[in-house]
Amino acid sequence: MVYKHKDIAEKLIDRHIKPSFHRIKVLEYLMANRTHPTAEQIFACLKKELPTLSKATVYNTLKLFVEAKLAREITIEDKEIRYDYTIENHGHFKCESCGTIFDFKINVDDCITEELDDFVIKDKNVYFKGICPRCFSNT
Amino acid sequence: MVYKHKDIAEKLIDRHIKPSFHRIKVLEYLMANRTHPTAEQIFACLKKELPTLSKATVYNTLKLFVEAKLAREITIEDKEIRYDYTIENHGHFKCESCGTIFDFKINVDDCITEELDDFVIKDKNVYFKGICPRCFSNT
DNA sequence: ATATAAATCTATAATCAATACAATATAGCA
DNA sequence: TGCTATATTGTATTGATTATAGATTTATAT
Structure with a gap:
């Protein structure tokens, strides 16, 4: 499934999060990849497309999403937290x-x-x- | 509730774990303190009584217990794993x-x-x- | 008992996800 | 245009956990 940036931006605005480009890309990734990725995996994948992307931004963005209930943290075990678009x-x-x-x-x-x-x-x-x-x- | 070392040792033997002194003390702690402690907390508390105790022993012992289903890991969130005597x-x-x-x-x-x-x-x-x-x- | 092997334990170094922080860039607005 | 707040970057630091190598204890056999 392909999502339009405008629709993703609206989801962010709904949750009172300013729809910056990077935030849109992270949310788009979560919506398109329902594979319970780690922050590292999200960073590694988006880095190819957005060479200036910083790991701290990915962590900050994910934390924002979790607080806004746009995403959930999965901590089954391991040290790695995984992220899941909210269903x-x-x-x-x-x-x-x-x-x-x-x-x-x-x-x-x-x-x-x-x-x-x-x-x-x-x-x-x-x-x-x-x-x-x-x-x-x-x- | 106070547990006898002999009874705790038997629990370990039941699970095919050799009942060394330190293992008995860790299991005794888990049984007596149903507060979902972290490995650090268990270590800090037992260290007072057993000054030679090593942190690595606590981690190794807890891992053994989890494999033997004597204890469970709780990973609700945070980086810290908590431990729970199995119920x-x-x-x-x-x-x-x-x-x-x-x-x-x-x-x-x-x-x-x-x-x-x-x-x-x-x-x-x-x-x-x-x-x-x-x-x-x-x- | 004594020797030998196996297991347990200690102490410390290494790992690595996550966070903190300071500096820079960008966006919104008077 | 300049001002302010927000967003982002890059790096340093943290801190729980793991790895490791060596020391000690326990078990077993001679």
Whole structure:
């Protein structure tokens, strides 16, 4: 899928973020690459197209997006944080063999107990680990 | 609750881990302190009692425990990994204001879709973020 | 017991994602 | 045009974790 810069800029403006060129490019990357990339991967890929891009800008931009709920941080394990364009109601499965992160549908609201009634829940994450079908059949 | 070293040693032997003195002390700490400590915190606390203790030993021991399913890694966010003595069917809620991590009961199995039928699931984690009642009432 | 091998542990150096910071560039506006 | 705030760059620093090599302890056999 190809996204128009104007549409991406509007998403940023909606969240009260000034649509600078670099911010548009980072968000475009997140929307086009639903591969749960790390900040490093985003930087390495965009650097080819934008030679002046700085790593600090990528980190700053991603932090802005997370605060604005445009993106989510995935911290299944490892030291590396991964980023995900926001979609509701899905969990992440990380294959311990090939490292791929898969999305799957889940609605955690169905199994929350009243224990959390007095808590303000802002973010819900479900992380599974194991072996994906492809790796499992290769054993 | 106080645990006998002999009982802790048996838990280790059950998981095919040799019950060295330091390993017993680390497991004892995890069982007695259900506060989701970091490796640093465990090290700092045990160091008082065991002056020769090395940080590397704490990391090695925790890694052993995680592999043996005696402990779980909690990676809600931050760079710091936290450790939790294994208990089934509970999620973690991190307060964005005070940083405390709370346990709550949840049974994710109830809301898993058939999407994951072909995946071997070895570990399930549920992480919530938000504001705890105490911090909320202080605003 | 003593020797030998295996495991555990220590201490320190290295790694590397993430952050902090100071300097520069750009955009918005009177 | 100049002024101010924001955005970006480039580099230095941080800090949790890992790697490593050597020392110590434990287990086993002779």
